[in-house]
Amino acid sequence: MEIKVLGTGCAKCKALEKATKEAVEKTGVNATITKVEDIIEIMQFGVMTTPVLVIDGKIVVKGKVPSVDELSKLLTK
């Protein structure tokens, strides 16, 4: 599974990255997490609010930081 966290470095973006890491550890799914900070690359996804969570090319979260439990559900779906 390929996970991307999009965000230019605001506090929420860091929080989402951290929560995603925790969720991956908790669920034990096999995933690589990359942080995308380049704004041009972020814009390719057509989003206007950050942070964004992309799983296998699909946007699953944008503009907010879900709890680790909610993220775990998204990861195991």
Added chain:
Amino acid sequence: MREKVITLNRNLNGWLIPALLIPIWVLTYLNLQNVADYIIDDIFGMVSGKHLTETLRFFIFEVPKVMLLLVLIIFGVGILRTYFTPEKTRKILEGKSLFTGNILASLLGTITPFCSCSAIPLFLGFVEAGVPLGVTFSFLIAAPMINEVALILLVGLFGWEVAIIYILTGLSIAILSGWLIGKLGLEKYVAEWVYKIKANHESELDSKIYFSERINAGYESVKEIVGKIWIYIIIGIAVGAGAHGYVPEDFLGALLGKGNWYGVPLAILMGVPMYSNAAGIIPIVSVLIEKGVSLGTALAFMMSVIALSLPEIIILKKVLKWQLITVFVGIVAVGIVIVGFIFNYVM
């Protein structure tokens, strides 16, 4: 069938708790003054009229009052905002003519979820979709300046009249500044790479959302916004309460009162380097007015602190050249000066 029952339950659960909480909210709100008086006069047994007594009374009354208002309104706005995503706003603004576009953008700016950390992706998303530069600016000016937190604090601490004046003049500044920026044809002062961005518009979230999820969004925004600003409000009201009891009336009247023409520009100059959100600045401004600062000057100060701030300018520097930033700051500042003068001399 089963699916239907589950949906019904979800909706009921979503409604039930807010429906029960609202009467409790109203009762608490209506009795705040009595409770504050009871604590001060009966429990503490303090002497009415003394500086310390009145300072404490002000604090014990204002903090829960503002907090209660915040929780209720932010909850409501949180639900409302699930209907207004930035993507929908962009769709509405695409291809709108200049003046209509500016009005729409300013109105949508007040209600679309916005945080200054998203200013850049939002700006890029608008420009990329062909929303005119001036219309985009109307949005960017209105979004931080007019929001639910500012509204609650203005109503709570100044009353409806000032809140409505603030909203109407704020909207006028956003509409006219954006319109003027559009008229000036400043597109060449946007960083070149901005126009090279090609976004992919297909990757949208599925849009079906249950009402219970909207209610959850309400809870979430209360948690997030109140969690972030409560400390500013307490500090702001504490400063306000201290000044309320101790600083003599008309202390600032000589410097920033009605009689001084330079009061308004001075207030704006002081406001730009100060960075605060509405939550931190409005309680302080309420005290400024009490101590002799005229309404126009106080409004100008408040607007310049909220709408023109160095951190936001630094963020915008990533996508705009300095010429455009100068024009933007200049036009908004002039707009604020005019608002300040109108309220000092006309009203």
